[in-house]
Amino acid sequence: MKEVLIIFAHPKFEQSRTNKTLVQNVKSKQAVTFHDLYERYPDFDIDVDYEKQLLEEHEVIIWHHPFYWYSCPPLMKQWIDLVLEYGWAYGPEGNALAGKKVLQVITTGGSEKVYCAEGRNMYSVNQFLRPFEQTARLCGMKYLSPFAVMGTHRLSEKELENYATQYRQILTCLQNDQPIQSLKDCVFQNDLPELKNLN
Amino acid sequence: MTGSILFQAIVFLAGAVFCVPIAKRFGLSSVLGYLLAGILIGPFLLGFVGEEGGDILHFAEFGVVMMLFLIGLEIDPKDFWKMRKTIVGMGGAQVAVTMLLSHGLFLIMGFDWKVALTVSMAVSLSSTAITLQTLKEKGLFNTTYGASSFSILLFQDIIVIFMLGALPLLSTVAPSHSTDSHGDGVNLLDNLPLWLQTLAILLSVVAIISAGRYLIVPMLRLAARTRVRELLTASALLIVLGISFLMELVGLSPALGAFLGGVVLANSEFKHELESTLEPFKDLLLGLFFMAVGASINFMVIRENPGMISGILVAVIVLKAVVLFMVGAIFKMKLDQRLLLTVGLAQIGEFAFVLLSFAFQLNILDKVLMDMMLVVTALTMTLTPILAILNERLILPRYGTKESEKRPVDHIAKKHKVILVGFGHFGSTVGRFLRSYGVEATILDHDSGRVDFLRKMGFEVYYGDATRMDLLESAGIADADILISAVDYPDTTFKLVELVKKKYPNVKLMVRARNRYDAYELINMGVENIYRESLDTSVKLACDVLSRMGFRKYTLHRQAQKFIKSDEEGLRRLAKQSRHEEEYIFKAREEIAMQEKLLEEDLRRGFFTDDHHWDSEQMRLAQQ
Known part of the structure; x- marks a missing residue:
């Protein structure tokens, strides 16, 4: 079973209904390490050595955060800036992360409809996530198509439960090294046919 | 015209209000101000206070009792137990050697051995009131000098009991009325056999300790529950008076009893309440005590025997100083701490008044000698604070820890100069962090042990009182950018801030404040950067x-x-x-x-x- 590391960044987790439900479902799952950045580093003073060690110990990395202003919360960016060091994560000898899988899990207030050329956000979520995709690629990691929970303001409890179950199932797939959709095949993990059936 | 109590009170209070600010203004301790006020209002200058000065002295000695109670409150019983070796060792050595030498001295001067012995007892004691008050004012209580002084004084407080007990043995007549101040009443135990007396003394010590736990604390709780504030004041006074009375009853020193009582209550929840309640009483009574000492200096006696008195005066101070210096050396004190101790305890203390007048009643001393020794005692008490100032200003900077040491120029030639005043727990954290950034602050501190250590660690350190402009200037305040005050004592902080603001307004002040009150004061003094500990x-x-x-x-x-x-x-x-x-x-x-x-x-x-x-x-x- 592959070890999964969830790097979670939410500055106001206690107020987020969606993320609370999502996290609750995966937090205590077997072989999953839940790493809460804002709780661990409230003063943004990231322990880089510890972070590197965590990354080395896991094969699957999840970047889980709300989608703020078309990007991640600042501590997540701080994490990327500090931890993914030249000579370790990238560069001629930087191959500590090579071969690991990265899955981005995001929550957005706006629905899927507004994230397209015709919608008011002009671009799709995948387009907005390009910097992350490229970051992972530069580190030699395999960037999977993201798992997005969108339109969170209007989600019913039932829908939310479904998303949470999906999240859990995706993790199980990743742990068992079962084939999972790569970015080329589909836009979101949500689009996986077997997950669709759950709805 | 000096008859009414009201008038006397006015005279003493006016003397204090007039003289103490003047003394403070000149950078002298308040003790000296009180003493001078006493001389001023005494029978030989203005004559407002006459012979009754002596009675006032006895009354005011209660201030010393309160002071020891308050000091006891500050001392954890465990710490007290740890101090026992220093108390017995340093105190014992000091008293024994001083007595021995002065006994010899007075024998050579042609006195009878009994007289010489009595006088040497008085000489061996130092003034708790003056020394501790000065230590507190200067914030030196926690230095080696402070701790040693305190240990020696405590030993003297204990040994004086035995001295008072031994005096009658030297006498040929039984005391008709024992009227020493510590036993105005009749000592209950006078007629008991020795072993019963000892037993009674031990019992009363046990009584104080157990009363502290099982009587005083419940009483204070009761008083506190009524929420009548003055009841706590009354209880506090009752405790000190009660202990003193019990001690006098069995012939022990009330000061010692009060100290013991204080130690017992040091861990109780009322510690701070007691402190703040008794503090003003203590301060006033001590002031009164010093004034009474000043007023009791009999200038007539001096005029009659100027040579003899000045001879004894100098001999006594030198002798006490030499012994203290040696004791300091034996106990491996650093040179400047030793010098402070030497001068600090070189006076004859207030117990001498008691011992001498008791010896007079026992016919051991004649009136002339007693008067003379009383004058000498009062004079030593006046002189030693002056000597202490001379020591600090003239001798210490030269010997002992130097105020400054020359350092290679490349270190001083830093672009931004930072001065850090005070390297205690607070200051050292600041200094260490600055150093981790390669910023070498110039440090000022008044603890010589710390100064030497810091110099070894390569810091640029100046030793001395940071409220002295000349020291600040030699530390380079003229071209400093920032001055950090990490001083413990608010008064020192305020003085420092005032001084620097006035003369070097361009130096940026970063000031530690203990609490909101100090911070208010600093804000109103125009300080922008204030760091509250709390x-x-x-x-x-x-x-x-x-x-x-x-x-x-x-x-x-x-x-x-x-x-x-x-x-x-x-x-x-x-x-x-x-x-x-x-x-x-x-x-x-x-x-x-x-x-x-x-x-x-x-x-x-x-x-x-x-x-x-x-x-x-x-x-x-x-x-x-």
Whole structure:
């Protein structure tokens, strides 16, 4: 079973209904390490050595955060800036992360409809996530198509439960090294046919 | 015209109010101010106070008793037990050698051996009142010098009991009335056999210790529960008076008993209440005591025997000083601490008044000799504070720890000069962090042990009182950018700030403040950068508590920043108010009023709920 590391960044987790439900479902799952950045580093003073060690110990990395202003919360960016060091994560000898899988899990207030050329956000979520995709690629990691929970303001409890179950199932797939959709095949993990059936 | 109590009170109070500020103005200790006030109002200058000065002296000795009670309160019984070796060792050596030498001296001068012995007893004792008051004023209580002085004085307090007990053995006549100040009444145990006396003494010590636990604390609780403030004052006075009475009854020194009582109560919840209640009484009585000493200097006796008195005076001070210096050497004190001790305890103390007059009643001393020795005693008490000043200003800078040491120029040639005053727990943290950034602050400190150590570690350190302009100037304040004050004692801080603001207004002041009150004062003095000890750490603790209860750390972190910021703003706003309002009399009441104001501010601002950033709930509600 592959070890999964969830790097979670939410500055106001206690107020987020969606993320609370999502996290609750995966937090205590077997072989999953839940790493809460804002709780661990409230003063943004990231322990880089510890972070590197965590990354080395896991094969699957999840970047889980709300989608703020078309990007991640600042501590997540701080994490990327500090931890993914030249000579370790990238560069001629930087191959500590090579071969690991990265899955981005995001929550957005706006629905899927507004994230397209015709919608008011002009671009799709995948387009907005390009910097992350490229970051992972530069580190030699395999960037999977993201798992997005969108339109969170209007989600019913039932829908939310479904998303949470999906999240859990995706993790199980990743742990068992079962084939999972790569970015080329589909836009979101949500689009996986077997997950669709759950709805 | 000196008859009425009212008039006497006015004379003493006026003397104090007039002389002490003058002494302070010239940088002298208040002790000297009181002594000079005493001389001024005494029978030989203005003549406001006549023979009754002696009675006042006895009354005022109660100030010494209170002081020892308060000192006892500061000492944890465990620490006291640890000090036992120093007390017996240093104190024993000091008393024994001083007695031996002065006994020889007075024998050579042609006195009878009994007289010589009595006088040497008096000479071996030093003044608790003067020494401890000076130590407190200068904040030197926790130095080696302070601890050694205290140990020696404590030993003297114990040994004086035996001296008083031994005096009758030297006498050929039985004392008709023992009228020494410590036993105005009749000593209950006089007629008992020796072993019973000893037993009674031991029993009374046990009585104090157990009364502290099982009688005094419950009594204070009862008094506190009534919420009548003056009842606590009454209880505090009752405790000290009661202990003194018990001690006198069995012939022990009330000061010693009070000290013991203080130690027993040091761990009780009423420690601070007792301290703040008794402090003003103690200060006033001590002031009265010093004035009475000044007033009791009989200048007639001096005029009759100027050569003899000045001879004895010099001999006594030199002899005591030499012995203290040697004792300091034996106990491996550093040279400058030793010099401080040498001068600090070189006077004859207030117990001498008791011993000498008791010996006079026992017919061991004649009137002339007693008067002479009383004058010598009072004069030594007046002279040693002056000698201490000379020692600090002239001798210490040359020997002992040097005020400064030359250092290679490349170190001093730093672009931004920072002066750090005080390298205690607070200052050292500041200094260490600055050093981790390669910023070498010039350090000023008044603890010579620390100074030597810091020099070994390569710091540029100046030794001495930071409120002396010349020392600040030699430390280079003229071209300093920043002066950090990490001083413990608020008075020193204020003095330093005032001095620097006046003469070097361009130096940026960064000042440690113990609490809000000190911070107000500093704000009103025009200091911008104030660092309260009781702000950041307390908030951090509260954050950790809340985090433990399950609140999110990052939210707490933001909330804490906000809280600190608004507290600082509130501080500045309230500082302006505090200047206009009339002074509060009771500190406790003032504090409650302050807390009330702060809580009102918090409530008004209500900042615990207005942090809506990243709050999806708000958007969700808006969209529905």
